[in-house]
Amino acid sequence: MAAIDPPLPVANSPRRIQRLTSLRRFATEFFRSPQTAIGTLIVIFFLLLAIFGPAFAPYKANDQNHPVSHQPSAEYPMGTDYLGRDVYSRVILGARSILVTAGAGTLIAVVLGTFLGLAVGYQGGLVDEIIGRFIDAFLALPALLIALVILGVLRNLNPPPGSWQAVLSDRSVLVVIAIVYIPLVARVVRSSTLDVKTREFIWAAQIRGETWLYILFREILPSVAPALVVEASLRFSYAIFLVASLGFLGVGARPPSPDWGLMVNENRGGIYALSPWALNYPALAIAVLVVGVNIMSDGIKRIVQRG
């Protein structure tokens, strides 16, 4: 065969080069704007904190045997709060819970929302019409309001320990994020699906007798993926904000956990004058992380949409 039809390394190499360059192009393009680079570095920094935080934190989160409302010093870089807890350690240790809750919640929302969006968009007709209106109605309500209602329900279940309701209740913020964002993700995926499903390669798959699931995930999903990636990164940044907001409102993480939003809540009011640093630093951490994720997702969007 080699004599007639020599293997063509030349024919293959442009493709590999193309792949490499496109990966490299992705990277260069991604970091070309300094904002994107900064955003990504911020996110990476917080990820490292979440993973290795306990190794860096000088004290335990709830150690109270420190001076009360001590101002920042070499020993307590961010000072201590009114109960004598080290703010620096609490900020570091709080990174994990906010990233895990927001990340896992977003992930669940993306997975379920994608499935719902694909199924509804592909099915079309009355199913689409009904679920579509339902999603629209859901989106008309402020996310925070829905979150509060759901949290109220989950918290008041008072489930017996060990039951599945108890598991849900313990992870209530995560569940809230998933529920609030499923319709949003579904809507984006649905609209891309509506476009893709009219393409003739979908007909070809139907004519082959492909199953519904095969068509959704093998034929449609890859075309939807770019829009999905953009939506997921955007959802993640909003999820972080929502976790912090719920903590601040006192319906998220429960005391004494080192949640940033909760810390802001605990240290406001009359106590603020005694130890302003105990509020300022967690608030700064929230702000920096939210801005970082936002800038990064902007960068992703720019590249994906340029194709």
Place this chain on the structure above:
Amino acid sequence: MEAVHDFRLAIQSGQVYGLVGESGSGKSTVASAVMRYVPHNGRIERGSVVNFQGVNLVEKSLREMQQIWAHDLTLVPQNPGAALNPSIRIGEQLAELMRLQRRLPESVVQERVLESLHRVNLPDPRAILTRYPHQLSGGQQQRVMIAMALIPSPQMLILDEPTTNLDVTTEATILDLIETLIRSEGTGALYITHNLGVVAQLCDRAAVMYAGEILEDAEINDLFAGPLHPYTIGLLNSIPRAGQTKRERPLATIPGKPPLLQERPNACVFSDRCPLVIDICRTEKPPLESSGENRLVRCHRWREIEAGNVDAVYPTEIESDVAELAHREILLQAHNLSKTFNSQSTLFNVLGGKVSPPTHAVEDVTLSILKGRTYGLVGESGSGKTTLARMIIGLTEPTSGEIALMGIDLQGDVRQRSREVLAQLQMIFQNPQMSLNPYLTVGEAIRRPLIKLAQLTYTQAEAEARRLLKAVNLREEYVDRYPSELSGGEKQRVAIARAFASNPALIVCDEPVSALDVSVQSAVLNLLVQLQEERNAAYLFISHDLAVVGYLADYVAVMYLGELFEVGYARDLFSPPLHPYTEALISAIPVPDPAIRTDRIHLSGEIPSPAHKPTGCAFHTRCPHKLGQICEVESPPWQHHGNEHHIRCHRTPEELAQIQAYLLNKAKA
């Protein structure tokens, strides 16, 4: 990268100059260069001259060009839908142009706008003034664009494929309009197209372009009667003409594909595909020489071609036996097939109990497809062709009627059909860009039906996929490619390979070549014929192009507004056409021969919407030989005219034949 090289052309006022070439040949680049409308990453090389009435346009500033665009040099674009502003009413868009010309009182402007629409024969222009572009059909939009281009009474008009996206019958009326207007205004025109038929009917002179160079430039009659360049010869032989069948005269195909612009050889650009190539062609670029009075050609061997010493013979790729049709078994039979669409079932409509009248997309269609033969189905867009195809393939469930495959009743849609039935019915789609999943490789696309329907193992499927690729004349390495790495013709070949993978008995081909370039078209058509011979598959071949259907099909059905009006063997349908609709379809095809300038029969108006189908005979609103009241009231009966030739008309076949004979005599006289 040089897109256009050494381009020379002189257009006189009152002359219609054709510029022919396939996509990527640089036609549109020339148009935009002449208009000085070059994209940011392009430039017109130093030394280029566009002499327009004694002025060199290349040296003009943008401001000066705007004046010229507004008064002397206008463009009719290919896609009127994109050229009109979707959010401004037609009347306002025209008035805007009118005001740009001269300061006129508003009442005069409105009057002139109305006049300009009258001039392009738009029905009810007053109503059109207040419409938005999306409320007009493609043909109407193009008429508006022509009206716009003519508002300043320009010295020169550039038309960039103005009829490419239109139906044949609409195309014919637009071409006539363009011809009358240009002739009456004495405007010079550059007409860009890939359709040699259009050039033959409309132009005085034409240049053939290939890979950014002019290969031949001559008066129309000379070009068609004695083409000197092998490429021109190949193009002329690769288009099916009305009445030409695969059995009598197969199409020539030009093998290979045009060179990429960045790889254009510094030699004859056509040398890779030329049947007359000699050594010098590959080393030296031939000059554009004058081969006679008013004639230019760029070929090393034009003298030999002119003297008749050599002949540019292209492969035809078909060895077909002329087997008798009648003895074939029936493969698929559809009986009284109908499809009615109800109004969209939106939640509001359902809750509000609103019901608009149903649309009869396909009505009472009966057809039988023979084993290993081609059944052609012709009709304009909106005639229900695709709905019929979808019903047969099982993507749409018929409202009533039966479909039987080899005597077995097919019920419901694809989801209810067994694997064996699915394997027997496959489909090739119109748009190769959309019929392959951009995220799956060619190999994955072809292996899937092999595994799913033919139940091969992965390794077997892999080997078979390579065999199939070779069968459709693609290299085996293509298995690892993504569709974006293929050209349009190659994608369509992959789609054909995929359709043949399960070794089906019937393949529904829905306009498989209408999105392809001319020279690629003939190759794909011939490939379909060849595969049919080898694998004994039957085709249901759907197209709006009667010449293509007539060439490929053994038996043809003509469809209008969801109903069949004439069925018969391909050869009987053309000589002469009997049904008035078939007649109109045939005469609408631009004949690639300037000697035959047909007195075209034109269908007035647009095809009615299937939602408001005319009563009686659905064709009576546009019929040139309408009999009278009976046509408006009564549905016409089927009449037999020998040799399985059936016509649905209130006139008898004999009467229709007489009309044709009369018309023929009149044309001769």
